[in-house]
């Protein structure tokens with residue numbers, strides 16, 4: 001491995017749990033400067049250890065990612081995304097934190113195996129981690145259509161797919177996802193599993209298109225990422241960003257929709273699983 005690939009920037013916390021652990025570290029530091037009771041000190045330490053131990057424990061006890069996924073993840077972390085944006089190579093500011101990673105990738109792989117999905121649609125590919133993770137669980141004649149709006153990151157992902165025997169199952173569509181979805185509907189395409197992980201403001205439209213057409217197979221599943229968006233949907237509404245507001249609206253839309261049933265898994269930044277009733 002080259003020196004550049006091993007020099008990995010540490011991702012900032014972008015999940016409710018990651019943010020909670022960071023806040024607890026600050027709380028502990030502040031508490032140590034105060035004259036707090038030994039009971040409060042013990043209690044705070046216990047709260048911190050309970051929260052901070054979860055992610056490392058999940059990492060330790062989840063099947064390792066493949067060498068190809070590990071390489072893709074390291075290559076994505078080593079890329080200077082701010083520079084690519086400043087140079088006009090990407091159409092928006094991308095960041096390594098967008099990548100789903102080991103635990104979510106393995107979860108998606110499990111869903112593909114459990115549902116015996118053969119056709120997958122991904123809306124929002126970035127450097128291709130989740131697409132390749134799902135491709136690894138697909139049978140040889142399975143396929144994934146991966147939608148990505150950014151040309152630079154599409155090419156980045158395609159290069160990573162070439163080093164995996166499963167990469168050939170992934171077909172990248174570089175265009176706004178809504179256009180690709182409409183093309184797929186016109187072409188009467190149907191998917192067993194759809195993973196939504198793109199612009200949060202588009203989630204409601206993607207969901208409605210999937211449910212109202214045959215794009216989602218009759219007994220198909222939709223997985224939706226970031227549905228806890230750093231805690232914003234359940235924190236005071238006045239503190240929400242535009243993305244937080246979009247996710248709060250999306251969750252409410254799904255909850256009130258009588259055509260579907262769903263569950264939000266508190267995995268990473270929240271992963272919702274939806275099926276038609």
Ligand SMILES: C[S@@+](CC[C@H](N)C(=O)[O-])C[C@H]1O[C@@H](n2cnc3c(N)ncnc32)[C@H](O)[C@@H]1O
Nearest residue numbers: 098099100124126129130148149176177198199
């Ligand atoms: C969170 S990342 C996807 C991460 C990826 N699924 C993974 O697990 O590694 C979101 C991606 O969606 C793309 N995107 C944003 N808006 C889009 C749109 N309207 N159509 C297609 N892709 C879009 C962004 O360029 C970005 O690469």
